[in-house]
Amino acid sequence: MSYILKTTQLTKSYKGLEVVSNVNMSIKKGEIYGFLGPNGAGKTTIMRLITNLIKPTYGDIEIFGQKLTPSSYDQLGRIGSIIEYPVFYDKLSARGNLELHCEYMGYYNNKSIDEALELVNLRQINQTKVKDFSLGMKQRLGIARAIITKPELLILDEPINGLDPVGIKEIRDLFNMLSKEYGITILISSHILAEIEQIADTIGVINQGKLIKEVSMDEIRENNTAYIELVVNDTKKAAFILSNKLNVNNIRVLDNHNIRIYDAISQNDLTKALVINDVTIESLHKKSSSLEDYFLSLLHGGDISA
Amino acid sequence: MLKLTRLELKKNGIGGNIGGAFIAIFIILTLLTVVNFEEPLLSYKDIFSLTNVITTVTFIIFASVLLSKLIIDEFKSKTITVLFMYPVNRKKVLIAKLIIVVAFTFIFSLLAKIIIISGFSFINQYTHFIQEELTFEMIRNQFFIGIVNSLTAGCISLIPLYFGMRKYSTPATIVSAIIISSILNSQFGTEFTLSSIIYIPLALSALGVLIGFISIRNIETKDIV
Numbered sequence: 307m308s309y310i311l312k313t314t315q316l317t318k319s320y321k322g323l324e325v326v327s328n329v330n331m332s333i334k335k336g337e338i339y340g341f342l343g344p345n346g347a348g349k350t351t352i353m354r355l356i357t358n359l360i361k362p363t364y365g366d367i368e369i370f371g372q373k374l375t376p377s378s379y380d381q382l383g384r385i386g387s388i389i390e391y392p393v394f395y396d397k398l399s400a401r402g403n404l405e406l407h408c409e410y411m412g413y414y415n416n417k418s419i420d421e422a423l424e425l426v427n428l429r430q431i432n433q434t435k436v437k438d439f440s441l442g443m444k445q446r447l448g449i450a451r452a453i454i455t456k457p458e459l460l461i462l463d464e465p466i467n468g469l470d471p472v473g474i475k476e477i478r479d480l481f482n483m484l485s486k487e488y489g490i491t492i493l494i495s496s497h498i499l500a501e502i503e504q505i506a507d508t509i510g511v512i513n514q515g516k517l518i519k520e521v522s523m524d525e526i527r528e529n530n531t532a533y534i535e536l537v538v539n540d541t542k543k544a545a546f547i548l549s550n551k552l553n554v555n556n557i558r559v560l561d562n563h564n565i566r567i568y569d570a571i572s573q574n575d576l577t578k579a580l581v582i583n584d585v586t587i588e589s590l591h592k593k594s595s596s597l598e599d600y601f602l603s604l605l606h607g608g609d610i611s612a
Numbered sequence: 613m614l615k616l617t618r619l620e621l622k623k624n625g626i627g628g629n630i631g632g633a634f635i636a637i638f639i640i641l642t643l644l645t646v647v648n649f650e651e652p653l654l655s656y657k658d659i660f661s662l663t664n665v666i667t668t669v670t671f672i673i674f675a676s677v678l679l680s681k682l683i684i685d686e687f688k689s690k691t692i693t694v695l696f697m698y699p700v701n702r703k704k705v706l707i708a709k710l711i712i713v714v715a716f717t718f719i720f721s722l723l724a725k726i727i728i729i730s731g732f733s734f735i736n737q738y739t740h741f742i743q744e745e746l747t748f749e750m751i752r753n754q755f756f757i758g759i760v761n762s763l764t765a766g767c768i769s770l771i772p773l774y775f776g777m778r779k780y781s782t783p784a785t786i787v788s789a790i791i792i793s794s795i796l797n798s799q800f801g802t803e804f805t806l807s808s809i810i811y812i813p814l815a816l817s818a819l820g821v822l823i824g825f826i827s828i829r830n831i832e833t834k835d836i837v
Contacts (some may be wrong), residue, residue: 355696360835376832383699393690395623409619410698 309368310335310459310491311356316365318351326351327515328365333459333493333508338485339508340523341401341495342601347513349495352390353463359381382424383411386457388465396437400428400447403436404454406422413455419510427476450478453484460484460492468500474501481505487528503597511604518604530594534567534576537588541565544585552579563588616708618699629674629716636670640645641731648741656744658752661730662670668722668723668765669793675717675769676789680710680782682774683827688780691834702831710770712800718766725758767817774823792816 311333326348333339343349354360358374365475367374369381390408394403404419413468423429426446444467445451452460466474469604484490491507496502502509509526511518538544546600548554552575556568567576573590580587643664653659683706686692696702733746771792777783796813 359693359696359829360837361833377701379699379701382697385697387697389693393694395691397625398623398688406619406623409615410695410700412699598758 309333310370311350311552312368312494313356314353314368316355316356316413317363318360319428324522325515326355326362326456328511329515329517331517331520333491335491336485336489337507338481338492338494340502341493341512342499342502342509343404343495343512344605347498347512350390350463351515352512353461353493353495356420356461357385357387357389359389362381364397375427384458384460385459386452386455386459387463388448388452389461389463390410391467392444392451394436394447396445397435399433400431400439400450401436401525402474402586403447404451407451407454409454409546418454422450422476425453435453442470442473445469446473451481451562453490456484456490458491460490460494462492464496464497466498478505482493482529498595499601509597511601513605526597526600530600532566532592532594533595534571534573535589536565536576537563537590538580539586539588541571543583544580547579547583547585552576559563596598613704614719615710616704620682620708620712626678626712626716629678629681633671633674633716633720633724636674636725637720637727640666640670640724641728644728645739645744647733648739649797654742654743654744656746656750659729659742660757660783663725663728664761665797666772667721667728668761669757669797671717671724671787672765672769673789674720675713675766676772678713678778679769679773679776680715682712684776684780684782684785687777688782695835706831710828713769714766717769718747718762721762721765722758722834723747725754729754737753761813764813764817767820768796768813770820770824771816777827824825 309332310395311331313329314330316326317324322541326428329348329352331352341349341352352361355362356369356374358376358378361376369386372378372381373491374381397407400423401419404422408414423431426449428443428446428450431443434446436444445465446606449462449465452462466477469477478501480493481492485492485505488553494502503523506523508520508522509521515546536544536609541562544565545559547556548557548565553573554567554571558568560566571593577587577590640663644659647653653662686695695705729751736742769789772785772789775788776782778784796816
């Protein structure tokens with residue numbers, strides 16, 4: 307399995323305070339790696355370390371099999387990125403910015419600018435200067451700039467920030483397409499767990515500068531507990547029925563109305579038993595614990611998040 | 613390097629600065645003529661010295677505007693982070709910017725002197741402000757002095773970079789340029805300026821180049837946030 311990015315004991319401190327501590331992360335070629343963590347955990351700092359904007363206090367970064375040094379420039383040509391929020395030359399137009407980008411990257415393909423703008427759905431913007439763009443438009447342009455040279459590694463810091471729901475879906479499909487069709491490796495950080503859940507292959511969780519866990523989504527899904535979410539009028543009665551009549555003990559009563567049932571039981575048996583015993587069922591849902599549950603339990607399992 | 617310089621020029625719309633430079637030259641020439649209507653200067657020596665002083669001050673200030681546009685603004689608006697994520701040597705990028713500033717100052721400072729003096733002598737043929745004859749020798753001497761003057765102006769124009777980079781401030785850059793060039797070139801009578809002591813502009817030129825070096829020196833290892 308070849309790794310496109312590997313960090314070893316990556317550490318960064320500012321004035322004695324370690325903002326990134328001993329991070330060992332690895333991203334396989336061709337996968338989509340979701341970077342999760344609370345605000346201030348160090349995700350953006352790590353991304354800046356990877357793109358050589360800041361230098362590590364300790365530790366190494368290896369990209370494309372080569373160590374990253376202050377004077378490594380070639381690797382940068384194979385990376386496309388958005389760090390924090392995309393910055394542009396405001397007095398130029400979108401096209402002007404993209405042309406400039408291609409020139410600096412050494413990428414010469416006349417059609418690629420139109421193609422990239424098309425892919426992020428940024429139209430009707432021919433002569434508008436970037437300073438007159440809305441947040442969503444700037445975000446889309448940032449994504450366009452990152453992907454325009456079809457780099458081998460995409461580093462995206464909250465790429466769907468500021469996008470409308472249609473845009474979010476479009477960009478999600480775009481990332482899936484880039485990964486599947488072009489084999490582009492994507493490192494994406496986001497607070498929107500539902501989105502990450504849908505596209506990531508591997509998850510890395512960062513808290514207070516430390517990489518708490520690096521695990522594949524498949525593993526998370528496997529260990530996902532399926533449960534039935536039951537909303538009734540009287541949970542005491544329902545709980546009594548469940549343990550005495552149905553012999554279902556692995557349950558959690560959340561409050562006066564909500565119960566989660568982790569034992570396997572058919573919904574038919576459940577509803578029958580409850581109805582016979584005069585328990586009003588408001589709703590009954592089959593659910594599986596989401597990435598959100600996994601993420602929150604991971605954070606609270608360790609330190610309290612910042 | 614040539615490609616980098618070309619990209620910098622394209623990126624920043626230098627055309628405006630060039631236009632402004634020509635307008636400034638025209639204004640200086642006009643002022644010079646008008647002043648002579650009021651109270652004629654006595655000799656070509658006065659004209660030369662006045663021209664040198666005014667063009668030097670003007671174009672050091674112009675240079676600081678360019679420095680702001682090319683360097684300070686990029687750091688302030690963080691577009692420098694975009695620039696530094698490209699597969700191009702950071703030092704070369706900054707050197708390209710500095711070359712543009714120094715070259716602009718040198719070229720326009722020299723060009724201004726040429727245009728103003730030839731323009732004035734042309735006008736003088738009709739208005740006869742100055743009775744003196746303009747000899748070839750005078751022109752030749754003045755030309756050499758003009759070149760040296762423009763070269764030192766080019767190097768001195770980098771000094772405001774130090775002041776601007778401290779807080780990424782455009783006003784700091786321009787104000788420091790105004791102060792430095794004024795002190796250097798203020799005249800007592802029409803004879804003496806600090807510039808006449810040749811060592812002073814030379815030392816300051818060296819300082820300017822040194823400041824250029826310092827700005828570039830650590831750029832590869834420095835954190836850019």
